Amino acid sequence: xxxxxxxxxxxxxxxxxxxxxxxxxxxxxxxxxxxxxxxxxxxxxxxxxxxxxxxxxxxxxxxxxxxxxxxxxxxxxxxxxxxxxxxxxxxxxxxxxxxxxxxxxxxxxxxxxxxxxxxxxxxxxxxxxxxxxxxxxxxxxxxxxxxxxxxxxxxxxxxxxxxxxxxxxxxxxxxxxxxxxxxxxxxxxxxxxxxxxxxxxxxxxxxxxxxxxxxxxxxxxxxxxxxxxxxxxxxxxxxxxxxxxxxxxxxxxxxxxxxxxxxxxxxxxxxxxxxxxxxxxxxxxxxxxxxxx
Amino acid sequence: xxxxxxxxxxxxxxxxxxxxxxxxxxxxxxxxxxxxxxxxxxxxxxxxxxxxxxxxxxxxxxxxxxxxxxxxxxxxxxxxxxxxxxxxxxxxxxxxxxxxxxxxxxxxxxxxxxxxxxxxxxxxxxxxxxxxxxxxxxxxxxxxxxxxxxxxxxxxxxxxxxxxxxxxxxxxxxxxxxxxxxxxxxxxxxxxxxxxxxxxxxxxxxxxxxxxxxxxxxxxxxxxxxxxxxxxxxxxxxxxxxxxxxxxxxxxxxxxxxxxxxxxxxxxxxxxxxxxxxxxxxxxxxxxxxxxxxxxxxxxxxxxxxxxxxxxxxxxxxxxxxxxxxxxxxxxxxxxxxxxxxxxxxxxxxxxxxxxxxx
Numbered sequence: 001x002x003x004x005x006x007x008x009x010x011x012x013x014x015x016x017x018x019x020x021x022x023x024x025x026x027x028x029x030x031x032x033x034x035x036x037x038x039x040x041x042x043x044x045x046x047x048x049x050x051x052x053x054x055x056x057x058x059x060x061x062x063x064x065x066x067x068x069x070x071x072x073x074x075x076x077x078x079x080x081x082x083x084x085x086x087x088x089x090x091x092x093x094x095x096x097x098x099x100x101x102x103x104x105x106x107x108x109x110x111x112x113x114x115x116x117x118x119x120x121x122x123x124x125x126x127x128x129x130x131x132x133x134x135x136x137x138x139x140x141x142x143x144x145x146x147x148x149x150x151x152x153x154x155x156x157x158x159x160x161x162x163x164x165x166x167x168x169x170x171x172x173x174x175x176x177x178x179x180x181x182x183x184x185x186x187x188x189x190x191x192x193x194x195x196x197x198x199x200x201x202x203x204x205x206x207x208x209x210x211x212x213x214x215x216x217x218x219x220x221x222x223x224x225x226x227x228x229x230x231x232x233x234x235x236x237x238x239x240x241x242x243x244x245x246x247x248x249x250x251x252x253x254x255x256x257x258x259x260x261x262x263x264x265x266x267x268x269x270x271x272x273x274x275x276x277x278x279x280x281x282x283x284x285x286x287x288x289x290x291x292x293x
Numbered sequence: 294x295x296x297x298x299x300x301x302x303x304x305x306x307x308x309x310x311x312x313x314x315x316x317x318x319x320x321x322x323x324x325x326x327x328x329x330x331x332x333x334x335x336x337x338x339x340x341x342x343x344x345x346x347x348x349x350x351x352x353x354x355x356x357x358x359x360x361x362x363x364x365x366x367x368x369x370x371x372x373x374x375x376x377x378x379x380x381x382x383x384x385x386x387x388x389x390x391x392x393x394x395x396x397x398x399x400x401x402x403x404x405x406x407x408x409x410x411x412x413x414x415x416x417x418x419x420x421x422x423x424x425x426x427x428x429x430x431x432x433x434x435x436x437x438x439x440x441x442x443x444x445x446x447x448x449x450x451x452x453x454x455x456x457x458x459x460x461x462x463x464x465x466x467x468x469x470x471x472x473x474x475x476x477x478x479x480x481x482x483x484x485x486x487x488x489x490x491x492x493x494x495x496x497x498x499x500x501x502x503x504x505x506x507x508x509x510x511x512x513x514x515x516x517x518x519x520x521x522x523x524x525x526x527x528x529x530x531x532x533x534x535x536x537x538x539x540x541x542x543x544x545x546x547x548x549x550x551x552x553x554x555x556x557x558x559x560x561x562x563x564x565x566x567x568x569x570x571x572x573x574x575x576x577x578x579x580x581x582x583x584x585x586x587x588x589x590x591x592x593x594x595x596x597x598x599x600x601x602x603x604x605x606x607x608x609x610x611x612x613x614x615x616x617x618x619x620x621x622x623x624x625x626x627x628x629x630x631x632x633x634x635x636x637x638x639x640x641x642x643x644x645x646x647x648x649x650x651x652x
Contacts, residue, residue, distance in 0.1 A: 207391070
């Protein structure tokens with residue numbers, strides 16, 4: 001029997017065309033444009049802004065011998081690992097598990113608090129954190145000094161920790177909500193059966209919860225890894241400093257393209273970052289599609 | 294000593310009392326069924342035995358131990374859920390052996406016991422498949438196998454047949470009854486299907502609104518229902534309940550006077566007369582009541598005949614091949630004298646009413 005669809009194939013194509021055109025104009029075309037820009041020595045001002053030369057792969061060769069690139073890459077990877085994978089996904093999972101099978105009120109309260117961090121505009125959040133971590137009058141240092149601890153210059157002495165904590169705080173809501181929703185898809189009887197058998201909490205998580213929400217975890221990891229890799233907000237906190245210690249790849253691109261006006265070189269770095277993102281996505285997708293043994 | 298015992302157990306969910314002062318005791322050899330309509334508290338009662346719910350009041354004993362506040366794992370029970378709760382990412386073998394793996398039993402021993410239960414449940418050929426690759430009936434057996442391998446004190450089954458289609462359900466019911474003889478310990482079974490309860494149980498507790506309405510063997514429940522609720526819940530079609538008046542030691546059904554003297558003294562004016570469909574006969578001579586046939590439903594072996602007596606509708610079961618009537622015919626009906634039940638105006642059985650036969 002022929003399958004019945006809601007609308008015919010031709011109609012589907014027709015309806016998709018406007019979206020495809022928009023995606024082409026705003027996503028695919030700029031991506032190709034960046035690729036092309038990356039092979040020129042175009043600048044923002046000056047003579048090369050009007051008449052850029054085609055330089056082939058010269059920019060790319062320069063990137064791979066630039067120690068600032070490796071610095072930014074290292075910090076970005078640390079940042080992604082610390083704030084996205086350990087911080088957001090880890091903390092999000094813990095919060096989701098803590099509120100799972102608990103009263104609705106507790107869950108709503110925790111979720112509301114966590115979401116607050118997510119819905120406040122980025123610039124406001126950055127200033128909140130600057131106020132919170134200020135060396136002399138910041139809330140954290142004042143509180144610490146009440147308990148007899150010495151004041152800490154967070155931005156100066158622990159720059160990476162600072163932006164990792166900041167981004168964890170900022171993004172945990174997403175993972176927590178996603179994991180909470182994922183946990184709801186597990187029939188309660190799965191865990192009740194385990195309760196009756198006498199399964200420990202850890203084994204319940206490992207044997208029953210984890211395998212049943214695996215696909216949700218991978219979706220979450222793909223998204224937050226890519227978002228975190230491309231996030232620019234820490235710039236509002238530290239400006240990439242001190243001494244390039246928090247210069248993530250997007251900040252490194254920004255510095256080259258818009259501070260040093262080397263738009264061609266910046267585009268080349270963007271292309272490299274694009275490829276890294278692509279590799280990460282492919283890595284996760286292969287991992288999630290791996291057949292069970 | 295009873296094997297499982299409930300003493301005045303109460304369970305509330307916010308402002309709803311799900312289980313209201315329930316007491317019963319189950320012997321080791323019992324197949325005990327909690328029967329009732331949905332929302333009557335039967336599943337909550339089962340979950341109280343399992344320890345998935347903790348009672349607000351009362352005591353629960355399993356095998357002479359007070360387990361009222363014990364964790365599920367300390368009670369040595371095994372439960373089969375309505376949806377079977379098989380883990381989709383584990384093979385049938387992994388599912389069945391999971392309770393033993395958790396309890397760190399040696400591999401060889403696990404292998405031996407899995408083979409044994411799989412054989413007695415006839416699922417040996419399915420061990421390497423995943424739950425979604427086998428049929429509903431097979432899934433149910435796998436769930437039973439996972440319960441059996443735990444060698445529990447009590448088996449708890451929560452409507453295990455309700456997810457199967459009608460034909461498979463009958464088959465699974467027979468199999469379950471056969472399996473029960475092999476289990477060698479008490480089974481507590483929850484269902485809303487009175488036929489399942491009658492077919493499987495050694496003891497039935499009929500529940501309504503969180504209370505037990507009657508406990509007894511299937512025979513007792515069927516032949517001597519304690520009240521109108523039990524009487525009309527058991528049997529298919531259920532018992533006919535006719536509101537009537539009693540005067541001058543006779544029943545008055547609507548305008549008609551039932552030619553049936555009552556040997557009981559101390560009767561109230563208003564009462565209910567109960568009679569099962571198979572105990573009503575259509576007679577050619579003058580019977581007990583005049584009735585008009587409403588509809589005739591032949592079902593093969595038996596025929597359900599519905600007729601009107603004044604403003605009441607009664608059903609009767611006839612087992613003859615040819616029913617020489619058609620809707621609209623006026624007939625006489627006759628009640629089997631020893632099968633009449635009398636309930637007072639609150640719906641409770643009047644003791645001794647089954648001995649109406651005064652001939």
